Amino acid sequence: MKIVICEDDARQRKFLQSTIVHSSLFQYDDVEIALIASNPSEVFTYLKEHRANCFLLDIELQHEINGLELANTIRSKDPLASIIFITTYADKLKLTFTYKIAALDFIVKNEPNLAENLIDTLHIAYQKHQNIQTEQIDKTFQVKIGEHVQIIPFTDIYCFATSLNAHKIEMKEKNGVYEFFSNLTDIEQQLDERFFRCHRGYIINLQHIRKIDQTYRTITMTNGSICHYSFRYKKALIKALPSTSTIIFE
């Protein structure tokens, strides 16, 4: 993972560099600091010929190009790069940065546990980088909100259901409920063998079934959600169930 730092304060620059070099993260062979820049032009020059995976940017750069514009340029060149902002003011435009340029995180300069926060966030960036490298990203489902992409591992998803409103799909997962515009047939293509289309309006994760009710033809998921299955898929459903599971039949 190539890291680029852009910070105009020399002391802060030094601090960031030493924190990263002395952290647990630096043991990995593929982690390196590719550039330490004091202004955005240096980053632009670097990006003309090179690429990087993780950018640490000061929002309040004393330069005609501010952190936001810099980040926008980086984002347009590389949609997958992790962008981490460093700021003096907590919460300043936090949501704007998340949803407009998909910033990975915000780190506040004056907090006592700055170093710790920085390393934690870099670990997340590293994990993301690894996932992209090893194509683990294939085992996730992605929902885009503005520019922010929410990445949800297949393991966490319970079910997809068509909403009462046509074209709107509702997805339930461990940490949230999402709605987006698509159709189940397209979604089915993006999923793997854990998922089963059990009804015209439902796709379920076979590993999260708690109970199957055969009189009402419903499936209760482990989170309590109730899905329907249709008669013609029943045989295939029973066959597809994981053999090790403890599903209650009623």
Added chain:
Amino acid sequence: MLLFILRDSIFIFGPLFYLLTIRPTKIKLIQVIVLVILPFCLLLTYTSQLIAICFLFITASLLFYLFTKSIVAFFDVTVVLLISIFSDNLAQFINSQLTTNSYILEIFWFILCQISLSFLYKNCVKKKLSSLRFPFKMQLLLIIIGILTLGMFYINVFFIGVQDNKALTTANFFIQITYILLIVLAVTLLITNLNKMQAIQQKEVAQQQFFEYMQALEQVNTDMQKFRHDYTNILMSLKNYIEDEDLQGLKHYFYSDIMQVEKQTLFQSKIIGTLEKLEVVELKGLLSSKLLLANRLQQRVTVEIPHPISSVNMNLIDLTRVLGILIDNAMEASVEIADSVVHIAVLSTAQQSVVIVIDNVIHDTNINISTIFDYQSSSKGDGRGIGLANVKEILQAHANVSLNTRIEKQHFIQELQIF
């Protein structure tokens, strides 16, 4: 006789399942047969036709009301019965015009009419009506009109007498057509009026929100005037401290007196400042009133509107209701947590949609998000969880709006995206 009952049962209950989009499971079919059709047959054989039909209407309405838990069932039962009577008459009319007079052909015409009318009703009328919100009174009125029409039709059928007469069938048919047209006209007028009423309501809400925004502005203005009034006095005091070279006293006076008093003024003008780029008056009003409320509750709220928002593609009554509930929930949860901040952002995206994000901190991350939108579910005790269920109900009517709810690192985040 048996053929007649069979035909009627299929062509009354078939369309009902279709119109109300109920899956005809075995259990439901058996319920329909045992509770409605069999008693109907008995009544038809042993008592008068009128009683039997009244019975059919009442039990069918109740049963389908239980299936759907929606008052629409009553209306649909009435409409289906109307459609079947009308189709029956139309079939007779066509048959008498064609002079072939075959019973099979009549049944064919009947089925054709019934199916096409049901289809038309579901795909044109119901689709259009579903986007409107009917007040309860209006629903009742429509059902009464439906039932009266039904009554008229039956009187028309039973009391006019024998139907074999060709002239009478024709007359009957035209009376019914006129009546139906009149009723359709009346209902259309009613609905146009309803539309107008809702537009007026929307304007009222906008006005109310605008009024709240004006109040906030006025508050800032008053504070500013007060500041200007005190200005000379403040300057004089500062001058005295400076002339005495009393730096400690100056510091104390500045931080504990001037800053404390002005903090409030500055805060309120900041509220107005953050909403500057929001050009939708209703939203501006809602957010400013929520920000003033947050100020009273001493709850920190930040609002980010980095780019101008000139319009939002959603009914603004619904949008302000939904946002009101979501922001209230976020503040309610945050007031209990010290040093917590509620973040709100209204953002325009590259795809021309508007994203509204509300982000607050929560302690209990073990909430089952899949169930918080259910009516009975609330972590705050009885009767207080209706908010989110309402949100879901409102949003269901909007095909271009999506809501994501998630918990991430002790943050409860809600994203409303309007396309």
